[in-house]
Amino acid sequence: GAVVSQHPSWVICKSGTSVKIECRSLDFQATTMFWYRQFPKQSLMLMATSNEGSKATYEQGVEKDKFLINHASLTLSTLTVTSAHPEDSSFYICSAPPPGRGRTEAFFGQGTRLTVV
Amino acid sequence: AQSVAQPEDQVNVAEGNPLTVKCTYSVSGNPYLFWYVQYPNRGLQFLLKYITGDNLVKGSYGFEAEFNKSQTSFHLKKPSALVSDSALYFCAVRDQAGTALIFGKGTTLSVSS
Numbered sequence: 001g002a003v004v005s006q007h008p009s010w011v012i013c014k015s016g017t018s019v020k021i022e023c024r025s026l027d028f029q030a031t032t033m034f035w036y037r038q039f040p041k042q043s044l045m046l047m048a049t050s051n052e053g054s055k056a057t058y059e060q061g062v063e064k065d066k067f068l069i070n071h072a073s074l075t076l077s078t079l080t081v082t083s084a085h086p087e088d089s090s091f092y093i094c095s096a097p098p099p100g101r102g103r104t105e106a107f108f109g110q111g112t113r114l115t116v117v
Numbered sequence: 118a119q120s121v122a123q124p125e126d127q128v129n130v131a132e133g134n135p136l137t138v139k140c141t142y143s144v145s146g147n148p149y150l151f152w153y154v155q156y157p158n159r160g161l162q163f164l165l166k167y168i169t170g171d172n173l174v175k176g177s178y179g180f181e182a183e184f185n186k187s188q189t190s191f192h193l194k195k196p197s198a199l200v201s202d203s204a205l206y207f208c209a210v211r212d213q214a215g216t217a218l219i220f221g222k223g224t225t226l227s228v229s230s
Contacts, residue, residue: 006160009158010158034217034218036220041223041225042222042223043207043220043221043222043223044161044207044220045220046217046218046219049217091158093160093161095161095217095218097216097217104149104166104168105151105163105166106151106163106218107163108153108160108161109160110159110160111158111159111160113158
């Protein structure tokens with residue numbers, strides 16, 4: 001089946017540094033990927049939609065200069081948290097929509113636990 | 118606007134008993150409805166979906182869900198709970214293929230032995 005791989009699975013960084021999270025579709029092409037953020041014991045909140053070859057679409061309230069999204073190819077989207085602060089600590093999950101005809105469920109990466117100290 | 122409500126933060130059930138995790142939704146068009154399960158510090162695993170057809174949908178690990186259009190509900194059920202079913206369950210909806218999912222807040226299922 002379709003696989004989405006997210007890396008790293010966890011990262012600890014110092015306040016003020018930047019962190020890049022990668023999301024790859026391993027056996028299908030994804031012109032669109034979605035990035036979610038999840039706070040402890042809370043739901044997944046859509047942050048942005050990553051579009052291959054064009055700018056990402058950000059949800060209301062998400063700082064696009066802080067959360068840089070690059071969809072460099074049909075199999076790779078990256079989320080860079082710039083100048084990270086402790087309040088950015090969270091669980092980030094990427095998702096790709098159904099890869100082909102007849103498939104309707106989205107596929108999710110394993111998630112990245114970001115801790116900013 | 119689309120939305121999903123999971124009215125229960127936590128559901129507790131004894132092993133072997135039936136379980137129900139509730140979900141109601143709001144969407145402008147025909148809904149695409151999903152249930153996902155999440156284990157600690159892990160991504161989401163797909164359980165089942167309703168797109169069209171039979172209102173009773175069967176999914177992974179013995180779970181099933183019933184789509185009720187009049188009540189705009191999509192409750193997750195299992196006839197006999199296992200301790201290993203203990204996890205965080207999310208109901209999600211979208212109104213057309215290819216768009217992002219909108220998630221409920223999640224329900225923690227705790228199955229005691």
